[in-house]
Amino acid sequence: MIPKLLFAGRLAREYILLPEGAPILDRPGGSPLYAAGAASIWDKDIAILARVGEDYPNQWLRQFTEHGISPEGIQIAPRALDLRSFRAYSKTLELSRSNPVGHFARRELTFPKALLGYRPPEEKELINSDPHPATPLVTEIPNDFLQAQALHIAPLEFKSQGQLLAAFRAASDKIITLDPSPRYMIPNRLQELRFILEGLTAFIPSEEELRALFWGETHDLWAMAEELGGFGCQLIIVKRGKEGQLIYDVDAKKRWELPAYSSRVADMTGAGDAFCGGFLAGYQQSEDPLRSAAYGNVSASLSMEGSGPFYPLGVLPGLAQARLEALIDLIQEV
Template identity: 60%
Template structure:
């Protein structure tokens, strides 16, 4: 990876918000009238979490109290290829309403975002070291090291702790009752990392009326050995399962070190496609139906900020699966989308690239894939 560009990179002046917004040369946001949103029946739906991000990226300017969360990073990835995406999530009454209006200008339907009648702490802090290692704790120290004023809005922040899923929905997890009726007729759905019970309930809801292609990115909280048998409840209804390598190894801890063996085991649970996200090493894909294995190298992009790249991959994968019906091609769509995200900060950065760049990268990547 490319290192940070010297000490100056840590003394950049902070910017208060992502939405001082650049217009996207790839596809400029087109304002949507409320009446058109009311009539929209989005063919794509993404369920996930929204966050108010405080991001100190490896390069470039800090983003302070900017829109983020896996829901937006996945939606931004999908929007590189497709329009009309329904968002499903929850926020508190203190969430900036102007952000929701901006999302709509990117072709995102926000009717599925439930605004709760009380505040909800959605703050999220992330800083990177010069060698691109993420840190989620000690924000005061990170701001001091970069000679940045600590934002008052981050006072009292406590980093989330890693814990095993307690089989109860989180306050910010979307509920089945939050889903607009027309979302249930979507053609393709992606479930971002959420708690286990929410994933289970949403999967049942989307399969109740129609049979959309559903992809799922699991949460680390239930990718534990004691959840392995329970995963049958999720995997049997999916078009593709999209864990990270770390999550998959955690699930099979003490059983095997062979990544392909893990993927084959999950394929026996009824999921036809397993794609393992391996960060800078690309992805491994297992086609359980044809018993085929593929290794996909990461597109050699300029590394600036990897935040949300995994979620952007999932959004691109869903678009590719819908367009082609081919899981290998879908993985290439996701790979390209992740490469675009890594070159800048914020969930909508991939939409700001030059028109045609995504397609050019997709074509270039075709010859780099090889069977394992």
């Protein structure tokens, strides 16, 4: 199968404490899955490129198929892999990803044995420079997947993202978008980003990541976008959470602002990934950066109203399209 939309990245087994309600214990998640789930609102023929261990539940892989997401690109390593991901949200939606014991204790909840010995993946990456064992390998990419029409690479190690880009660029011309890892969005890695951005369709960092990259140089987000645009990328999309997105078209030298669609927030997990998934689906259909950003914006709004990577697929028919048309009229050139 040659997928229309392909999402590469690391899957996760989620443990989440929301501001209210029962804890979420061991649910499928991860950036590529949230992106794929959001893209499924708009299109089909979607696949994931990832690695999991032999302990990954088979029923979850079947669940992906039931939601129209092919698991054919998910390689199963012949050993168990630690894919645990913990998040705790306060009543003001502040996020913590460490000290699960303390969070469960403060809420007077029984601590799950499955989280014993947990350490955030970010801490492990600081200690170990080798790729995470769940990072997809170039050598394991199915041949048909190299012909995918559009590819999104979720946050991974710098070297791993570069290797995936090289493999897909060599195979054929395609739409490629990339969400960077905050681990390498630091000032002394700025010039190295040329290897990532050259020929990229869209680079999609968060505002926090972009500011960290240009720390001590400028506070102007548009100036940051322009400098990165000089590295050979077509579009710079800045995710700004509740403030929406900034869109910079490098060749046209045009700037736009798109406000976030106002919606209730039940769970913020994966909202940025949902934006990336919606954007890729929109761009594959239209190659219109503004309409594509609106696709992503709507996808993020739907994702946050519920919980889990498949929640957007269960919303009322026509809701996504109605929000899309409302948002397009709100895009403003700066």
